[in-house]
Amino acid sequence: MPLQDIVLHLDAYPEATSTEAIDQAVRFVASVGGVLSAIAVEVDIQPPKNRLANYVIGLSHMAAEEERKSREFCVAALATFTSKARELGVLGEAIHAKADLYAVAAYVAERSRTRDLCIVPVASQSDGQRAVLEAVAFGSGRPVLTFCPGNADLPLSGPNTVVLAWDGSRTAARAMADAMPILRKAREITVLTVTNDKASTGSGSGRDVVRHLRAHGISAVAEEIDGDGRRTGVVFSDYVAANRPGLFVMGAYGHSRAREFFLGGATEHMLNHLPVPMLLSH
Structure with a gap:
């Protein structure tokens, strides 16, 4: 059975998935066939309920600022994905979701259960994507494809x-x-x-x-x-x-x-x- 229904996870915290990674994923899917959707998960940060800490260092304000940054990353990454995927004729869905900061990986794994393949780009060992790809590999029942732009690039014409x-x-x-x-x-x-x-x-x-x-x-x-x-x-x-x-x-x-x-x-x-x-x- 061919790969028809593929999803790309777009990181949105603490940094956004790069344009290069999105481009590689879109071109790879265009070469192997299928439709590519993307999911970007905006983080929900719940600061500890501590009045003194909130007053002294402004925890609530800091959390709101990080959430705003994550939301903007989602919007920008999905816009880039939509443009590139439409151009190459592989556009599926552009999904903007929201989940607790510590539940993003589990959320992506759950959404991957109804896809043929999940693509998870990794920029570094500390970018949080490692947790996502492990959650998808062990929790979705579906395969996961991972790559690192600039180090382990996806072959744009498919893997020869x-x-x-x-x-x-x-x-x-x-x-x-x-x-x-x-x-x-x-x-x-x-x-x-x-x-x-x-x-x-x-x-x-x-x-x-x-x-x-x-x-x-x-x-x-x-x-x-x-x-x-x-x-x-x-x-x-x-x-x-x-x-x-x-x-x-x-x-x-x-x-x-x-x-x-x-x-x-x-x-x-x-x-x-x-x-x-x-x-x-x-």
Whole structure:
């Protein structure tokens, strides 16, 4: 099934998603097909109810000012998105929402459940988007595509080369299935397996993935790398840095504690060293 209904999250606090990021997302969707909507969430900041602090440092005024800034970011980013998406013929909805400052990530994840894919640009490790992409990956039931303008740019004509990480797990299988519409458009696909890492990734495990993709009319090759004691995330990032594919696809591994997810080692490492755009699925 092709990607028809894609949503882009536009950050609105503390900084706005850049025009470059919006442009890359719109052009990427125009190249792979589908309709792109955007959601910008204005933050609702509830300062502590402390009369003395409010009097001394003006907490209520500060909160109102930050909310105003966030609202203006939403309006400007959505206007930019609408113009670019209309120009390339992929315009869906421009959604201006509002949520509690600490509930933005959960809100975006909930809205992503009825989309084929959510795109989350990341400007830096501290911009708040990391929380959004993790919430979407683990809480939406849908895949998330993340990239970093200037460092891990989206290929504007679609990903010609794709690396699919395979470890035989459920999440890897889910990522492969979710990425199928993009894999169909790729020119080169490598199924990458790190051996001597876990029981499910013995030699030859990627060959059945190649067979499955061929059954769908998709050509791919299997490649194995002996982990040789290195962490899987390090092997992945070294491989990607050397080969620079247009997209890296992997299952997002994590475990839950008190309903909060903690990333597995390989996922955490790749997100911390985002060398190319990544499609994550859980």
